[in-house]
Amino acid sequence: MSEKLIAAIIEMREEDALKITDELLEGGTAPLEILDSCRKAMDVIGEQFEAGESFIPELIMSGEILAGISEMVKSRMTEGVDVAKLGKIVIGTVEGDIHDIAKDIVVFMLDINGFEVTDLGVDVPPAEFVQAVKQTGAKIVGLSGFLTLAYDPMKDTVAALNSAGLDVKVMIGGGQINEQIREYTDATAYGKDAMAAVTLAKEWTGELDA
Amino acid sequence: MPNQTEIKFKKASPTPPLGLLKLMLKMGVKLPSPTPIPLLKNWSESTPDEKYEFFKKSLLSTEDKEFASAETAETYQRRLKRWYDVVELREPDRVPSTMLMEGYIAKYSGFTQADYFYHPERIAKAALKFHQDFQPEHATITLSYPGEVFDLIGMKMMRWPGGPRPDALPEDTQWQYAEGEYMPASDYDDLIQNPEGYLFRKWYPRVFENLKGLETLPSFFTPMEPATVSLLLLSYAGGPARDAIDLLLKVAGKTIEAVLPGILASKKIQTKWGAPGVYGGITYAPFDILGDTMRGTKGIMLDIYRHPDKLLAACEAVVPASIKVAVDAATARRKPFVLIPLHKGADGFMSEEQFAKFYWPSFKKQLEGLVEAGLIPVPFAEGSYNQRLDILADWDIPKGKVVWGFDQTDMKVAKEKLGNNFCIYGNVPASLFATGTLDEMDTYCKDLIETCAPGGGFYLAPGAVVDFATPEMLHTYFNSTKKYGVYS
Numbered sequence: 001m002s003e004k005l006i007a008a009i010i011e012m013r014e015e016d017a018l019k020i021t022d023e024l025l026e027g028g029t030a031p032l033e034i035l036d037s038c039r040k041a042m043d044v045i046g047e048q049f050e051a052g053e054s055f056i057p058e059l060i061m062s063g064e065i066l067a068g069i070s071e072m073v074k075s076r077m078t079e080g081v082d083v084a085k086l087g088k089i090v091i092g093t094v095e096g097d098i099h100d101i102a103k104d105i106v107v108f109m110l111d112i113n114g115f116e117v118t119d120l121g122v123d124v125p126p127a128e129f130v131q132a133v134k135q136t137g138a139k140i141v142g143l144s145g146f147l148t149l150a151y152d153p154m155k156d157t158v159a160a161l162n163s164a165g166l167d168v169k170v171m172i173g174g175g176q177i178n179e180q181i182r183e184y185t186d187a188t189a190y191g192k193d194a195m196a197a198v199t200l201a202k203e204w205t206g207e208l209d210a
Numbered sequence: 211m212p213n214q215t216e217i218k219f220k221k222a223s224p225t226p227p228l229g230l231l232k233l234m235l236k237m238g239v240k241l242p243s244p245t246p247i248p249l250l251k252n253w254s255e256s257t258p259d260e261k262y263e264f265f266k267k268s269l270l271s272t273e274d275k276e277f278a279s280a281e282t283a284e285t286y287q288r289r290l291k292r293w294y295d296v297v298e299l300r301e302p303d304r305v306p307s308t309m310l311m312e313g314y315i316a317k318y319s320g321f322t323q324a325d326y327f328y329h330p331e332r333i334a335k336a337a338l339k340f341h342q343d344f345q346p347e348h349a350t351i352t353l354s355y356p357g358e359v360f361d362l363i364g365m366k367m368m369r370w371p372g373g374p375r376p377d378a379l380p381e382d383t384q385w386q387y388a389e390g391e392y393m394p395a396s397d398y399d400d401l402i403q404n405p406e407g408y409l410f411r412k413w414y415p416r417v418f419e420n421l422k423g424l425e426t427l428p429s430f431f432t433p434m435e436p437a438t439v440s441l442l443l444l445s446y447a448g449g450p451a452r453d454a455i456d457l458l459l460k461v462a463g464k465t466i467e468a469v470l471p472g473i474l475a476s477k478k479i480q481t482k483w484g485a486p487g488v489y490g491g492i493t494y495a496p497f498d499i500l501g502d503t504m505r506g507t508k509g510i511m512l513d514i515y516r517h518p519d520k521l522l523a524a525c526e527a528v529v530p531a532s533i534k535v536a537v538d539a540a541t542a543r544r545k546p547f548v549l550i551p552l553h554k555g556a557d558g559f560m561s562e563e564q565f566a567k568f569y570w571p572s573f574k575k576q577l578e579g580l581v582e583a584g585l586i587p588v589p590f591a592e593g594s595y596n597q598r599l600d601i602l603a604d605w606d607i608p609k610g611k612v613v614w615g616f617d618q619t620d621m622k623v624a625k626e627k628l629g630n631n632f633c634i635y636g637n638v639p640a641s642l643f644a645t646g647t648l649d650e651m652d653t654y655c656k657d658l659i660e661t662c663a664p665g666g667g668f669y670l671a672p673g674a675v676v677d678f679a680t681p682e683m684l685h686t687y688f689n690s691t692k693k694y695g696v697y698s
Contacts (some may be wrong), residue, residue, distance in 0.1 A: 053561075054561075055558060055561050056507075056511055056559050057511040057512070057560055060512060061511070061512055064512060096380065098379075098386050099389070100389065101389060101507045147386070147677075148640045148674065149383065149384055149677060151644055151645065175592070175593065176639075176640050178639070180639070180641045181645065184644075
């Protein structure tokens with residue numbers, strides 16, 4: 001792993017990070033090793049986020065830096081990256097709500113933490129969640145919604161998953177979502193931010209002790 | 211209420227039927243607008259305090275306003291006095307209550323969210339019914355929007371229900387932002403140099419697709435000789451600029467038609483039930499102006515790292531216009547309260563240092579500019595603002611000149627840190643309105659009032675727009691100030 005690269009990502013030095021990546025690749029460092037450094041850096045940023053030391057700008061910025069690095073690394077990859085994924089998650093913003101920023105951040109953090117995420121986008125009807133769970137065999141569903149109008153669609157989606165007999169755990173989150181709405185929707189858990197989503201997903205897949 | 215020594219007011223005259231007003235509009239007759247109280251003679255030289263007192267007097271005055279009866283006029287004035295008591299940090303007779311809603315009004319009368327955009331008279335009717343049934347102390351929003359005009363100008367930065375567009379939301383879904391980067395980062399210099407010119411020529415054409423012609427508007431700076439005056443006039447005479455201006459003229463009547471029922475309804479709410487509307491204008495914090503519909507959330511968050519200096523310069527650059535838009539509106543309406551919904555500076559969106567560097571300085575300047583104009587800014591912090599309270603508390607601004615609204619902020623701490631300088635309000639959760647029990651609502655309001663009301667400087671309000679609630683829930687909410695908010 002490259003400490004220099006890790007430091008550049010953590011400190012949000014985008015140009016440096018890309019330059020270091022280029023130097024590493026030129027110097028013959030294996031693409032997978034570079035990706036490992038990225039993951040390590042993201043672990044740190046995730047911890048900082050949980051500790052209230054990093055915020056949305058850092059999550060979005062590190063996402064951009066990582067996108068830049070993977071673009072450079074991809075062209076050198078001989079074998080496909082076959083990282084063992086921790087578990088499958090289906091996620092989307094519920095029907096009627098078209099907000100995607102927070103959901104995208106959650107998707108990014110889950111992905112970087114090793115989950116295989118199927119992102120259904122925004123304004124997703126309950127039936128689409130059901131279908132995606134059936135197709136992917138995911139055991140975790142994430143429902144996002146920014147506005148109060150998301151309350152009922154969330155409730156409907158949880159009900160649809162249940163009545164389809166699917167054995168899934170459902171996490172919900174968003175601007176006006178809280179524990180009271182978790183109760184109302186009968187979701188398994190409410191997560192306050194992207195890292196809470198990661199923690200929940202890890203708990204549910206047995207990666208963390210609950 | 212005991213009979214006071216006769217309150218002066220104008221006896222309400224019947225409003226002409228809407229159909230007649232619409233016909234007048236179609237015929238091109240300009241509708242008479244009410245004559246406001248004249249501004250102080252030396253307005254531009256008046257001090258902030260003089261302006262403040264003028265606005266207060268205008269708002270409290272019943273003499274120039276129509277009321278159904280002396281009793282209604284008294285009710286109106288009593289409510290506003292109570293309001294000013296809390297704003298100016300005195301204990302009133304009772305904690306005032308306000309309501310914040312948009313879509314609920316339609317729903318309550320069985321109408322849809324699309325009706326806000328395409329059937330304004332339904333919304334006006336619904337607004338009257340809501341105020342009749344609930345008798346709130348303060349008028350809540352009665353506005354409807356010109357959906358057909360939005361269609362005609364090709365508005366891109368929002369999506370709304372109803373209408374012919376392929377991206378229309380379903381009939382009963384409320385309007386939402388369509389997040390996008392409507393201003394690329396490469397435009398920062400243009401914006402910084404000339405914010406209004408940039409908006410008009412570059413940003414309007416992007417968010418209002420069918421006003422693309424505005425791109426070709428020339429600079430206003432040349433007309434100094436016959437030749438340059440002719441050239442300037444010529445650039446409006448033909449081509450894309452004229453198409454855009456033609457379209458703006460074409461939709462003007464439709465716009466008035468769409469908002470008129472709401473305006474008439476709010477007048478009636480004041481006339482008939484004495485429920486005042488105090489807001490004269492609305493503006494947004496500079497960082498949000500850039501972040502909401504120009505750079506987009508992702509764009510502006512990246513700018514903190516990629517273009518920090520330009521972002522800061524742009525925030526500064528939009529301050530004057532962001533003040534002017536509110537001052538103009540509030541002055542025209544003689545209503546000094548200016549609502550400022552706050553979005554992207556909340557806890558979690560950025561660190562305290564980032565807030566102090568990127569969000570607060572230009573926002574502070576804006577607030578001070580509004581106070582300087584004799585107005586009362588009412589920022590409403592969506593999400594939570596716990597990590598911002600110290601910064602707000604450490605601000606040298608005269609007491610009682612700004613009113614702070616909160617959503618999920620800890621109100622006990624807010625009261626402790628801000629209560630000596632500012633009236634605060636808000637915090638009754640939208641989730642409680644939507645899914646709580648009546649008892650939970652009653653207890654929540656009781657606790658909140660007990661925490662925040664001592665010494666004055668507090669009014670009851672929801673923490674977010676209330677779109678879902680049973681009528682019983684709303685009654686419980688409104689009644690709580692009468693049960694728990696009476697000062698002895």
